[in-house]
Amino acid sequence: MYDFAYQKPASVADAVKLLADPEAKPLAGGMTLIPVLKQRLNKPNSVVDLAKLGLTGITVSGGTVTIGAMTTHAAVAASAEVKRAIPALAALAGVIGDPAVRYRGTIGGSLANNDPTADYPAAALALGATIKTNKRSIDADSYFQGMFATALEPGEIITAVEFPIPQKAGYEKFRNPASRYAMVGVFVANGPKGVRVTVTGAGQNGVFRHAGFEQALAKSWSAASLDGVKTPADGMNSDIHGSAEYRAHLVGVIARRALAAAG
Amino acid sequence: MPQVSVTVNGKPQTVQVEGRTLLVELLREKLGLTGTHVGCDTSQCGACVVHVDGRAVKSCTMLALQADGAKVTTIEGLAAADGTLHPMQEMFREHHALQCGFCTPGMVMAAIDLVNTHPEGLTEEQIRHGLEGNLCRCTGYHNIVKAIAAAWPLMHGKSLPAAAE
Amino acid sequence: MAPPFEGIGAAVRRKEDQRFISGRGTYTDDINRPGQLYAFIRRSDRPHAKFPAVDTGAAMELPGVVAIYTAADLANIGGLPCGWQIHNKDGSPMAEPKHPVLAEGVVRHVGDPIAVVIAETRQQAKDAAEKLDIAFTDLPSVATVSDAVKPGAPLVHDSVPGNVCYDWHIGDKAAVDAAFAGAAHRVRLDLTNNRLIPNAMEPRAAIGDYDRATGDYTLYTTSQNPHVIRLLMGAFVLSLPEHKLRVVAPDVGGGFGSKIYHYAEEAIVTWAAGKLARPVKWTAERNESFMSDAHGRDHVSTAELALDKDGKFLALRVHTLANMGAYLSTFSTAVPTYLYATLLAGVYTTPVIYAEVKAMFTNTVPVDAYRGAGRPEATFLLERLVEVAARDTGMDRVELRRRNLIPRNAFPYQTPVALQYDSGDYQATLDTALKHADWAGFEARRQAAAAKGKLRGIGLSTYLEACGIAPSAVVGSLGARAALYEVANVRVHPTGSVSVFTGTHSHGQGHETTFAQLVSDQLGVPLASVDVVHGDTAKIPFGMGTYGSRSLAVGGSAMVKAMDKIIAKGKKIAAHLMEADVHDIEFKDGKFTVAGTDKSKTIGEIALTAYVPHNYPIEELEPGLEETAFYDPKNFTFPGGCHVCEVEIDRDTGVVRVVNFTAVDDVGRVINPMIVEGQVQGGVAQGIGQALLENAAYDADGNLLSGSFMDYTMPRADDLPNFHVATENTMCTHNPLGVKGCGEVGAIGSPPAVINAVVDALRDYGVRQIDMPATAAKIWAIINAGPHHRKPAE
CATH class of the missing domain: 3.30.365.10 (Aldehyde oxidase/xanthine dehydrogenase, molybdopterin binding domain)
Known part of the structure; x- marks a missing residue:
């Protein structure tokens, strides 16, 4: 790692000030940023730790689950409220990384980073979440802009994520055998934004919606309705762990399993 | 140089570190607690797992400064003051759950967290899944799984629910 | 109360664990x-x-x-030296460019x-x-042996034409060719042994x-x-x-x-x-x-088996390209020759064998011995070939093996590829493994799995390996630049505790316990009074180290030899003290007794006398009680056995799960069964890793694609099953303990058992060969290609 100044501001306003420096990097759980820094792929002047901004916590009110940006995956997975309101979201949080990663990794960090193999982007996009920042509210539809790219402006901090409670939702993933990141993750939801099917891990450009599956499930919420609906291999990743064709095939398999999980 | 104050194995410590100093570097190089190991650089192997405020974390993926004010427990701090081993340590020995010993500290710390967070019981499948973040190259995990199942009743003061066997 | 049994055969908990479970081990970086x-x-x-x-x-x-x-x-x-010189077919020495x-x-x-x-x-x-600025000019490069051997391939070393390190062979080519010409069945298989990172x-x-x-x-x-x-x-x-x-x-x-x-x-x-x-x-x-770190395996081979009409093996012919990497690592050259081709008889009576091996330089990390070293490659080739032979000829795969196993009364057994096996009972390990694995009941399990939509398969391997390397004169004649004896120094201290200094090294094998048990057993002192010291040239007279499952067979034998000297000297001291003839002194359970009397002295008393020689035959005997022994083995040892693997395949994803794994091995005498089981379990895990998960992937130019745990699939706890491990032992006949070795059997016997099971599960898809690792993506591609129109065999 290159050395940097470590800052731990006590308010969002202070954090924003520190992050005005283009050479500063925000640090949430650090589960991606720290490995990246260790590989010397990034050379920030300062690292701004968001741990003391009071951005943790889960509330459910009306039809919405609101999760503070610095809430860990373990906390979401264990939350009785989340399990009751959106069990698929709790289940998703419970399969991110490994137990030690889940104690440190946060929802805000995951969404801000938008790693193409991360799990949360699939949920946020499928459920039509709203990403709350220190400046504004961003609809998930406009938030995700390709892998590692989001609508966040420099220095903008996610403070919370609001998930409308769906009627049904399910998540399943097929892990990369080596890294255990999502090789294919599919989130299916039938909620306020209608039927949505999102795919993470598989696409070359990060999380995406599967139009074919959405149309089919909108007509009839059943695995059978996916029969005959193709997932094109174009745009899928291809590497030593599997071809684009394999990943395209897995999208169908995992979507059916997600659907079964959704009930 | 910034300084960090942590309580490690019950002992308060204040140490000067760099911004980039990792928690594992603080433990190994500044505090001489070499029981915590580094087996990879991609947060995959779990040899570095310690408890921070009671939870298993990868000390190679946490800055020392992030631990400011925290209570850290390492493998060296598990046994009682009189030397009585933690039940997980005892069961690892009893069930031959270690060979070269290099992954063992991280494995033991992760296993304790796994048992602590499953008071309702642990199936073999849950144990295997719960070890997803820890690599062992020697044992094939067979005896590690046995040791954790055997430690559960000792840690919870009751026998493991039958379904878990 | 009698003290707990801690001697040979006791599952004593490990002495070294106290420090390892407390975080007090001292590794180099500590x-x-x-x-x-x-x-x-x-x-x-x-x-x-x-x-x-x-x-x-x-x-x-x-x-x-x-x-x-x-x-x-x-x-x-x-430069970094290579420890084993191989000669080409024409007798010229191998190419050995500077490293x-x-x-x-x-x-x-x-x-x-x-x-x-x-x-x-x-x-x-x-x-x-x-910050070092290095002005590279790229040169053409080559990563695989198949590319390196092509005419006009880029040269890794300008001084090595054709990238060939050596072109070596063993066996009787003419006899093999003749046997093939007259055979009823000829079976051929092309296969690779995947490159691994330890x-x-x-x-x-x-x-x-x-x-x-x-x-x-x-x-x-x-x-x-x-x-x-x-x-x-x-x-x-x-x-x-x-x-x-x-x-x-x-x-x-x-x-x-x-x-x-x-x-x-x-x-x-x-x-x-x-x-x-x-x-x-x-x-x-x-x-x-x-x-x-030196990588392992990386062979590309063609194997051919000739059989008579009844399925008796008549001849085996093997051609192998072995990847050496860019330079010769210390023992790299011995692996695809004397640790591989000499094992090609396996457990079978194949009368004639010919193997030729071309070792190739490539622009990859040097390749050397990795758990099993040559023997896994030989076993995989042979056990896949036998499986395919059964399939191609329509014979039952167990019966075909039985027909060709070396009978239990045929030892010592001379193979056509140099080795002479001293002992074994391959029928017994086969029978026990089939019983423990419930081979006979498999069909019901297959049908139950099919009802759940899963493809279930079962496979086995009957195998053998050579351990306890090795007689120094033999390996010397084959090109080894070192001897391969082992050294032990046994020091009985004045008050009867014992330090044992061994030239072997423990890095997970539990030597501090096993060797202490051995010494405790032989000298009759409590286990707690014995410390084993290794890993320091300033403390230990000499040693060749630990690899090739040699530590107990060679190092333990040296210890026995040193203890024999201790006992012989102790008898002289005891005879003097008890005024008896030395020939009348018996030693048992830590006591020197005058035969037929109740007069005895403990080893502690003898030790004290040796160091405080007041009443002592000082003219004939030096004071002190410390002996050193060098033990040069008379032969290799030959552990072997049978592994049975059962897998289930998810048709939708291609994921293969090992659902049962049974290993029944003959490792000779067992000192600590707990440690032996642990060694086999760990070896099997690495074997399953090779078969299903692990692969050191390079692109065609030599860029390492699997350069971290993010891309190199290490077996994790949820990738593996519980293992059923048992032993069925015959004694080694030429070392004093009868031990054979257990460190590598798991990694040697298991990969073909796994792949045989996978191929069996895919029986309806017309698959004859699957290269390791049998990843989900690879299996799915086979399933996706559609069922082969072949009637299920049974």
């Missing part, structure tokens, strides 16, 4: 020497390139930097070391290493230390064999005499072969410590381990 500096190695990120002299000026100016060395600074230092400690103007693989930066901290060394959990590390007062060097290193490192580095690389060089291998976190070899970093830190008169530490980052 050691810090006063005034220590840190080394970071700048490595090649190119498979093959030339570069001009490295300008170190700017990097030298960075904070904390003490020195930067390149090949230009190492002019008087030798420089630091690259001399040309890098030949990703990871090839170019320069070392030494600084006050690790980070400073790394900061400066990054990945011991402890990354390699080394600390060089230099004593200005005495001129003595000390190297602390993650080694399986410190004496060998002292010999190789001292004599061939740094020209340091043994008495000025101490090598310490403290607790070592797994080796699996990868820590046998003498590596560049060991020489660098030792040399630099002398140059700078300060200790220098180097610790590999895991990404460096991937590109600098």
